[in-house]
Amino acid sequence: MDGVILLQKQLVDYSTSLYKEGFLDDQFKQLQQLQDESNPDFVVEVVYLFFEDSERLLNELSKTLNQQIVDFKKVDAHVHQLKGSSSSIGAQRVQKVCIAFRNYCEEQNTEGCLRCLQLVKHEYSLVKNKLETMFKLEKQVLAAGGSIPMH
C-alpha cells in the first residue's frame, strides 16, 4: 500500500507542478471534475482529442506558412481553433502563444508567425509529454489498486 501512496503522492506532486509551471490551468480541473462514473476516461479522451486536433492544426499551419504566398486568413482560423481547443483543456501556455501568434497574423508578419509556430510546437510537445506522463502515473496508480486523488 505504501507504494500506492507513494505513487499517489508523486502524481499529486506532478500535477501540482504542472499547475505551478503554468502548463495547465483551472480549465483542466474543471475537466477533471466533469469526469465521473458515467465517463470514466473523460479527461484522457478529451486530451487525446486535443492531441489529434492540435497535430492536425499544426500540420496545416506549417503547410500554410511554408507556402510562397501565405494565406493569413487561413492561418488565423487555424490558430483560432488551436487557441480554442487548448484553452478548453486548460493548456494555457499553448493558448498564450496562440494569442501572440494571432497578433502576428494580423500584422501579416510571416517571420513572427513562423517563430510562433515553432513556439507553439514546442509548447505543444511539452504539454503533451507532461500530460502523457501524468496519465502514465495515473495508470500506474490505478494498476497499483489506488484511486486517483482528486484535486
Next chain:
Amino acid sequence: MCKLRHFDAQEDAMAHAASNSPSVTFESPPSSFRAMGLWLRSYVNRILASANSCRRNRSRCCKRTFNRDVEAEELQDTSTVCLSSYYSVFMVRLAIMVMLAILIGMLTLLTWHFTKVYTQRSLDTLAYGLRFELLQRPMLRMWNIINSTVEITTAQVKLSEYVIRRYSKPVNQAQQVELYEVMRDVTWALFASQRALSSITINYRNGFVQAFHRDHRSNKTSYIYSDLVNYSINGYDADTLSSHQGWNDQSIHGNMSAIWYRQPLDPVTGEKIGKSSPIPPDELINIAGISQIPDGAASWHVAVSKYTDSPLLSAALPVWDSSKESIVAVVGVTTALYSVGQLMKELVGFHSGHIYLTSQEGWLLATSSNTPLLMNSTTGPKLMMAVDSEDRVIRSGAEWLQRVYGDKFPLNDEVHIENARLGHQLYYIDSFFLNLKRLPMVGVIIIPRKYIMGKVDERAFKTLVVLISASVCILVVGCVCIFVLTNGVSKEMKLRAELISHLDARRKAEASSNYKSQFLANMSHELRTPMAAVIGLLDILVCDDCLTNEQYANVTQIRKCSTALLRLLNNILDLSKVESGKLVLEETEFDLGRELEGLVDMFSVQCINHNVEIILDLSAGHVILRGWSENPNSVLSSGKCSISQKDSWPGQKMKLKLHGSHGKRSLKKENKMVLWFEVDDTGCGIDPSKWESVFESFEQADPSTTRLHGGTGLGLCIVRTLVNKMGGEIKVEKKNGPGALMRLYLILSTPADPNGAGKHCQFKFKEHKLTMLLALNGRMGRSTMAQWLQKNLVHTYEASEWNELTQTLQEHFKASYMHIPPGEFSESEQMHTQGISISVVVIVIDIGLLELSTDIWREQLAYLDKYSSIAKFAWILNHDTPNAIKAELRWRGHLLMVSRPLYKAKIVQILEAVIKDQQMELQKYVTATIEGNLNECHEIDAIHSWTPSSDDSDKSEHDDLRLASPFYRTPNASPSLNRTPNGHHAEFAHVRYEENACNKKNPGQTREEEQQSPITCLKERETVRISMDEQSSLKGLRILLAEDTPVLQRVATIMLEKLGAKVVAVGDGLQAVEALKFMLHSSELRKESPVEDDNSEIITANGLSLLPYDLILMDCQMPKMDGYEATKAIRKSELGSGSHIPIVALTAHAMSCDEAKCLEVGMDAYLTKPIDRKLMVSTILSLTKRTA
C-alpha cells in the same frame, strides 16, 4: 557692281535696313557701314527699351510682392521651417532662373548672330567686289600695256616690212643707208608716239641694229646703232639660206668687232643733240634677236635692264620678206611695267593694302610698294621672286600662299581667302590669273581686314558687349523678380506643407489614439477573462465550508477587490464603446421611479460598505434621492454618473428634479420634457479651473489624489458622452458651501398617455387599516418614509434604536397585548373574532437595531416574539447579515425580510405580503389550518446582483449599462430577451419562488433541518441549491451543440450532460442547419398525423414544445458555415413558422463588437470560451424558461 546691288537688294528684302541706300556705290562703303551701325543701334535701343519696360513691369510686380512679403513675414514667426518644402521651392526657383538664363542667352546669341552674320555677309560681298575691282585695274593696265606693246610691235613690223620691201635688194651702200635712214625715221615716229615705250629695236639680218631707247629716270632719249662698216649688203644673200640658224644673240654681243654707238636725242623732236659715242656692250639695251622668235611668231617676255629699276616687258616680232619666206629683221619693243606699279600705288594709296603681280613662275612684275623689284646680282639686275620681296606684307602674303598652295597654284582659279593671318593682322588675300600666251600672270591683292571689316568688327564687338551686359542685367533682374515672386509662393507652400504635416500628425495621433482605445478594449477583454476566473474561483472558495472566518473575510475582501477591478475594466470598455461610436441608444418607455429604485438597490451595498445610508425619497412634484454620510470621512458612491469621482464627494445629495407638466413643457413642444438631475455633495469640491477638464477621459480633478481615492478618470467622460447622446448637457455649477454641485439635464419625450404610468404601484392603503412601526437607524430615511406613509393614511410610529422601539411597542401596543390572554393562538383567534376592523400592525425593524455583536439579539428577538401575534414583523437586512440570524428569524416565523435600502416599492411589497398573509390567515382560520403560514418565506431579495455568484459581474455590467442608458436602450439588448432590471427581478424572483416552492413541497424536512442546526443547515442549503442548479437545472432540455473543435465539443457535451441536458453535437453550421431542418420537418410531419403519435396531446397543447431542441449553442467560427451564417439561415427558415429557437453564441472573441455581431445576426445570447459553467447555466435557463 551688279553683284553689289544684288546684295543690297537682298538686304532690302530682309527689311533690316530700310534706311539703307540701295545705291551704294563702290566708292562709298562706309555709308553702308554707317547705316548698318545705325540700324544696329536702333535695334539695340529697341531691345533695351523693351527690357526697360519689362523692368518697369517687374518693379510694379515687385512692389506687390513686397507687400505680400510683409504679411507673410508676420506669419513666418509662427511657422517652423519645413526643410523638404524649402528645398523643393529652392529647386523650383533655381530651375526657373536657369530657364530664364537659357532663354536670355539664346536671345542674345540669336540677335548677335543675325546682326553680325548678315552684316558680315553683305560686307564680305562688298569687300569681295572691291578687292576684285582693285585687282582688276592693274591687271587691265597690264593688259593694256601688253596690248599697246604688241600693237606698237605689230605696227613697227608692218612698217618695217613695207620699208624693207621698198628697199629690197639694196645694191649698194647708199641704198642700204637710205633704207636704214627710212627705218630710223619710221621707228622714231612710232617710238615718239608711244611715250610709255622703253625702247624699240630693229635687228636686221645682217646684224645691223637700230634702237631707240628712252630712259624714264633721266628722261633721256638716245639712238643706239651699230657700226655699218662691218656689214655687207651681200651678207643678206649669203645668209639667206642659212635662215634662222645664223641668228643668235652671240652674233651681236659676240661680235666684238662691232662698235655700238649711242646718240642722245631730243625726246620731243628726235633731233640729234649730241655726238654719238661708242658704248660698251654691257651698256647695251636688250636687243631682240632672232632667238626670241624661234617659231617666227610674236613673243614677249619680261626682261630687266640696268636703266630701269622695274622689269621690262619686251615683245619681239619677226619681219618677213615679201615672199614671206625669210625673216629679214626682228623688231623688239620694250615697255617698262613701271606704270602698272604706279597705278597700283595709286590704288593702294587710296584703299590701303598691297597689290602685286607676278609671272606664273612667281617672278615679281609689279608691286604697289616702293621696294625694288629687281635684285642686284653679280650678273646685273635680276628679277625677284615674290617671296623675296623686301616688302614685309607682300613677302609674307606670298609665303602664305606658297605655304597653302605650294607649287600647285590653281592656274585657272581665282583664290579668295579671308582671314589670312599675316604677322599679327588679318588680311584678305585674293589672286587672279591673267592667262596671256607666253606670259601668264598672277595678280595678288592683300587688303587688311581691318580696312574693310574693322568698323564692323568693332561694332559687332560693341553690340555683343552691349547685348551681353543687357542680358546679364535682365537675367539678374529676372532672377531677383523670380526670387521675390516665388518668395510669397514658397511661404504659402511652406505654410501649406506645414498644415499638411499638421494634419498628418493629427491623423496619426488620432489613429494612434484609436489604436490605443482599441488596445484598451482588447486588453480589458483579455483581462476580463482572468478576472472572471478569479471571481469564479473565489465564489467556489466562498462556498467551501472548511474556511475559517478569517479566511472567509479575506476571501470576501479579495472578491470585492476583484469586482472593483472588473468594474474598472468595464468602464474602459464602455468608454471605448462610446468613443468608437458603437453605442446606439434606443428610445423606450421607462418608469423613472423604478429605475431609481434599481439604482438605489445597486449602490446600497456599496453605501453600506462605506457606512453611508442611501434613501430614496419620492415626493410629489419632484424626486429627491438623498444619501448622506453619517461619517463625513467615509465615502458614498451615488450612481454611475459619479463613479469616478465618488471618492472626492463624501456625503452627498443627489437631487432629481422632474420638471414635468408645469413650466417647461409649455416651452418644449412635441411632448418633450426636460429632466434635471443634480448631484450635490459636501466633499472637497472641484476647482473651478477643472470644471471642464474633469469631463475629459483619464482626467481627474486632482491627480495627486488618485492614489487616495482611486478611479480611472473615465466615469465623467462616459457620463458626458451618454448625456450628450441623449440630447442633454452636464456641467459643474457654482455652489455655496463645500462640495460640488453637478447638474445635468436630459431631454426626454413623454409617453403617449402620461396617466398610464405610475398607476401600478398604487396600493389601496385605505382599504386596510394599517399601522406601521418604523424602527430604522437612519433618521432621514425613516422620516421620509413615515411622511410618505402618513400621506397615504397609514398610521406610523417611528423608532430609531432598540430602546425607543421597546418603548414605542410598550406604549402603543401594550394595551392590546395586555388584553390578550396568554396563549398566542387563542389571542389571535380572539383578534380575528373581534373582526377585521382591527388594524393590521406592521413592524419594520432594521436588523441593525439588534445587538448583533453579542448574543443579546436572541433575547431581543425573543422579546419581540411577544408581539408577533398582533403584529407582522418585517426585517430590513443588511447584505452581510449572517445566515445564522436569517435562519433564526425564519425559525421564529419572521418570514418577511427585505434587504436594504428601504424604499416605497419595498414597503408596498411588505404591505402586500402582510395583507395577503392576513387574508390567508383568515382563510386558514376559517379552515382551521394554521400551520401553513410558517413556511411562507418571502425573501424579497432585490439585491440579487450582490449575492455571491460568479455571473454577477457580468450582470452588474449589464445593469450598469442599462442604468447609464435607461431611456435609450442599446439595440443589442433585444426585446425578446426582456433584459430590463425588472426582467431580472422577475426572472430571479421566479427562481427563488420556484426554490421556495420546492421547499414547500417538503416543508417538514426543511423545517427539521433548520431546527437541527440552523447555521449548518443554511450552509447546506446553499450548497444544495448550487448543486441542484448544476445537477438538474437543465434537466429535460435538448440542446444542439454546433462546435467544430472536437475538444470543445466533447467538453461542452459532457458539461451539459452533467447538467441534465440532452446534447446533440454537430461539427459545423451547415450540419446544425440541416439537423434543425430535419427536425422541423419531422415535427411537421408528426403534426400532420397527430393520431399516430402518442404525444399528440402535447403537440396540440403547445406547438412550441414540439421543437426538438430547446436551444442551440453555436460556435461562431466554424468550417463550411460559420455561426453567423448558420444563425441567419436558421432565422430565415423560421420566418414562416413563427417559432424562435434560442441560439447562444459560443466564441473565443471577447470583443464587444463580436457580441453585437452575434446579436445582430439573430442570436439571443453570447458566451465566451472557455465556457463558464454557471454563466452558461444561467444564460440557458433565462432563455429556455421564457419559452417553457
